[in-house]
Amino acid sequence: MANPAHLRLAATATRLIKKNGRAAELVQTVNTGPSYDPEQSEVATPVVIVQTSFDASEINGSLVQEGDLHVLMDSSVKPTGDMRLRDGGIDYSIIPINQIKPGEVEILYKVGARI
Numbered sequence: 001m002a003n004p005a006h007l008r009l010a011a012t013a014t015r016l017i018k019k020n021g022r023a024a025e026l027v028q029t030v031n032t033g034p035s036y037d038p039e040q041s042e043v044a045t046p047v048v049i050v051q052t053s054f055d056a057s058e059i060n061g062s063l064v065q066e067g068d069l070h071v072l073m074d075s076s077v078k079p080t081g082d083m084r085l086r087d088g089g090i091d092y093s094i095i096p097i098n099q100i101k102p103g104e105v106e107i108l109y110k111v112g113a114r115i
Contacts, residue, residue, distance in 0.1 A: 006105035013100075013108045014074040021048040021072075025086040026079055049073050049087065054112075063096065069113040075106035085113045 026045045031038040049071040058064050069092060073079065085092045092113035100107040 002104045010107045017074045018048050021050040024049045027084045027086050071111050073109050
């Protein structure tokens with residue numbers, strides 16, 4: 001059974017991200033049609049993000065680079081490395097994904113995004 005305090009934290013995170021964030025999309029390319037002649041299409045899932053910044057000590061030139069975005073999103077959609085973050089018409093590759101999940105409850109995701 002999920003910890004009630006963790007459920008409240010997840011609800012609070014969702015509420016604050018929606019209140020203070022902006023609309024974006026997680027975009028995934030999927031293959032449809034027969035395997036011998038597949039067609040690619042995009043599936044876009046709306047999300048709300050809050051852009052923050054990386055701490056200077058986190059920017060090391062390889063894993064996190066200057067210009068990378070650091071965003072928070074609620075736990076309603078789980079981002080994966082094969083998705084792209086579309087924000088303001090610009091597609092960003094998703095880099096490190098940190099899930100904040102004490103126990104069984106996902107609270108939010110910290111996602112890096114790079115052009």
